[in-house]
Amino acid sequence: DIQMTQSPSSLSASVGDRVTITCRASQGIGNYLGWYQQKPGEAPKRLIYAASSLQSGVPSRFSGSGFGTEFTLTITSLQPEDFATYFCLQHSSYWTFGQGTKVDI
Amino acid sequence: EVQLLESGGGLVQPGGSLRLSCTGSGFTFSDYAMSWVRRAPGLGLEFVSAIVSNSVDTYYSESAKGRFTISRDNSRSTVYLQMDSLRAEDTATYYCVKDESGRYRLAENWGRGTLVTVS
Numbered sequence: 747d748i749q750m751t752q753s754p755s756s757l758s759a760s761v762g763d764r765v766t767i768t769c770r771a772s773q774g775i776g777n778y779l780g781w782y783q784q785k786p787g788e789a790p791k792r793l794i795y796a797a798s799s800l801q802s803g804v805p806s807r808f809s810g811s812g813f814g815t816e817f818t819l820t821i822t823s824l825q826p827e828d829f830a831t832y833f834c835l836q837h838s839s840y841w842t843f844g845q846g847t848k849v850d851i
Numbered sequence: 852e853v854q855l856l857e858s859g860g861g862l863v864q865p866g867g868s869l870r871l872s873c874t875g876s877g878f879t880f881s882d883y884a885m886s887w888v889r890r891a892p893g894l895g896l897e898f899v900s901a902i903v904s905n906s907v908d909t910y911y912s913e914s915a916k917g918r919f920t921i922s923r924d925n926s927r928s929t930v931y932l933q934m935d936s937l938r939a940e941d942t943a944t945y946y947c948v949k950d951e952s953g954r955y956r957l958a959e960n961w962g963r964g965t966l967v968t969v970s
Contacts, residue, residue: 789946789960789964835957840912841888841901845895
């Protein structure tokens with residue numbers, strides 16, 4: 747099984763900050779990775795697919811990068827509506843998820 | 852707008868059965884693979900099962916294999932998860948997930964989830 751290690755598990759940030767979240771795969775997964783945002787009581791929302799492609803309708807302050815085993819989600823200029831939990835999903839072999847990163851104020 | 856509405860969760864005794872349903876709207880249901888993903892209390896997300904658009908292929912996690920059965924009725928825009936021989940460790944919120952294609956590839960849209968408690 748491919749394991750996904752996500753860090754940090756939580757972080758505190760302020761509006762306007764730049765935030766970086768990392769996922770590491772236990773083996774190479776190419777660019778078979780997505781990033782998602784989930785707010786309490788809501789359905790998760792896809793932000794990024796194919797490691798770096800921005801989902802339609804998602805603000806351009808969200809970006810993804812990486813290939814192989816190391817991937818990054820970056821939020822430039824954090825907005826109030828961005829306080830949420832973020833997780834990665836690899837789909838190179840079945841699906842496995844990162845443990846999530848809670849971004850709070 | 853894509854909407855996925857799960858139902859069928861609830862409290863069940865160990866060894867019991869439950870059938871989850873998920874009805875999709877806002878898209879052509881028969882064109883997309885569908886999956887179930889769960890999150891146990893305090894734990895991370897776990898893939899449970901997937902079914903391709905025409906039901907030819909299904910996929911299961913090791914924990915679901917032999918106990919859970921995924922199926923779909925494209926005429927009703929609904930995917931099902933039949934869960935038998937339930938265990939305490941199956942307690943979780945179960946999410947219905949629409950894929951980005953007709954094959955099992957990458958999650959695109961999610962429902963809000965339905966809670967299953969095995970106790």
